[in-house]
Amino acid sequence: MALIWLLSLALVGASSAHYLQTYPSIVQVETIQPSGFWEQTCAASILNSRYVLSAASCFSTSPSLHRIRAGSAFRYSGGIINYVDSVTNYPTGNFTNQVHDISVVRLASVLTYNALIQRAAIPEPQTIIPNGIVLAQGGWGRGNSSYSLSFAQVRTVSGSHCGVNQPANQTTFNSTSNVLCGTLTQGFNVSNADGGSPWFLGNVTVGVVSGVDHGNSSWSGIIATPIAYFTNWIVRTAV
Numbered sequence: 697m698a699l700i701w702l703l704s705l706a707l708v709g710a711s712s713a714h715y716l717q718t719y720p721s722i723v724q725v726e727t728i729q730p731s732g733f734w735e736q737t738c739a740a741s742i743l744n745s746r747y748v749l750s751a752a753s754c755f756s757t758s759p760s761l762h763r764i765r766a767g768s769a770f771r772y773s774g775g776i777i778n779y780v781d782s783v784t785n786y787p788t789g790n791f792t793n794q795v796h797d798i799s800v801v802r803l804a805s806v807l808t809y810n811a812l813i814q815r816a817a818i819p820e821p822q823t824i825i826p827n828g829i830v831l832a833q834g835g836w837g838r839g840n841s842s843y844s845l846s847f848a849q850v851r852t853v854s855g856s857h858c859g860v861n862q863p864a865n866q867t868t869f870n871s872t873s874n875v876l877c878g879t880l881t882q883g884f885n886v887s888n889a890d891g892g893s894p895w896f897l898g899n900v901t902v903g904v905v906s907g908v909d910h911g912n913s914s915w916s917g918i919i920a921t922p923i924a925y926f927t928n929w930i931v932r933t934a935v
Contacts, residue, residue, distance in 0.1 A: 715834065715845050715847055716768075716769040719834055719899075720767075720812050721814050721815060722741060722845070722893075722894055723742060723748060723765060723766040723813075724736045724738075724739060724764060724765040724766075724768070724771065725737055725739060725763075726762065727754075727757070727761055728761050728762075728763075734763065734772075736765070736772065736836055737890070737891070738893075738907055739834065739836065739890040739892045739894070740801065740892045741816040742813065742814065742816055743930065743934045744815050744934060745806045745808075746803055746806055746934075747800055747801060747803065747933075748800075748801045748803065749798070749800060749801070749816070749818075749892075749904060750801055750891070750892035751798065751799060751892040751904055751907040751921070752785035752786060753797050753907035754907045755783040755785065755801060759781065759782055759801075760779075762780040762801075763779045764780070766807060766812075767812040768812075770844050776813065778805055780802070780803060780804065781802045781803060782801075782802045783799055783800075783802070786926060797891075797904070797906040797921050798926055816901040818900065818923050818924075818927060818930065819897075819900055819902055819923060819924040820927065821924060821928050825852055825897065825902055825903070826852065829897065830850070830881065831849070831878065831897055831903065832849065833848045833850045833905070833918070834846075834847050834894055835888045835890045835905070836890055837889065848888050849880070850878035851880075852877065874921070874922060874925040874926075875919060875922070876902075876903045876920040876921070878903075878918045878919075880918065889905045890905070891905060891907020892904055892907060893905040902922065902924065903921060904923065905919075906919045906921060
C-alpha cells in the first residue's frame with residue numbers, strides 16, 4: 697500500500713485535552729505478562745490499516761505475546777484492540793546497541809479508521825533532520841504514574857550529546873548517521889517516552905524512540921531511529 701509523504705516546517709501543538717485528536721496515528725503496544733495481565737510496554741505509529749511502526753526492541757518475544765490498543769489516550773481502557781500477526785525487525789545491525797531499533801509489525805486484522813485512528817505520514821527517503829529542531833514526542837511513559845497520553849518537546853542535538861546524563865558524563869555510545877539524538881526541553885528528569893514512541897515534526901512522524909536503556913527517568917539524552925533512513929524498507933515491508 698502506498699504511504700502518504702508529507703513534510704512540514706512547523707511543529708503543530710496540541711492541547712492537553714486533544715493530544716490524540718492532533719496525533720491520531722499513535723497507538724499503545726501491550727505485552728502479556730506471566731500473570732496473564734496485559735501491560736502497556738511500548739508505543740507505535742499506524743503505517744496503514746494493517747501495519748504499525750515501532751522499535752524492534754519492543755518485539756523481541758513471540759508476536760502472539762503482543763497486541764496494540766488504537767484510538768485511546770488512556771492505558772488499559774477504551775479504543776480498539778488488535779493482536780499482532782507477525783513482526784519484521786530491520787534485518788541488519790544490532791538493535792541492542794541502539795542502532796537499527798525499528799520494526800514493521802503486521803496486525804491480525806484490519807484497522808478501521810476514524811477521528812482517533814489514522815495512518816502516520818512519514819518523510820521521503822534520506823530526509824535530513826537538522827540539529828536544533830524542536831519535535832513533539834508522544835507517549836505514556838512506561839513506569840510513570842500517569843495513565844494518559846502526553847506530549848513533550850524534544851530538541852534534536854548532535855551525536856556528541858547522545859546519552860549525556862550530566863554535562864561531564866558522556867556515555868560510550870557511538871553516534872552514526874542513522875541515529876537521532878534529542879534532549880527534553882523541560883529538563884532531564886521529565887520523560888513521557890516509551891520504546892517506539894514517535895517523534896513528530898509538524899504532522900510527520902520522523903523518529904522512533906529506541907526501547908533500549910530508556911528506563912532511567914534521569915536520562916537527558918533520548919535516542920531515536922530516523923524513519924527517513926529506512927523509508928524504502930518500510931514501504932517494501934508494510935504491504
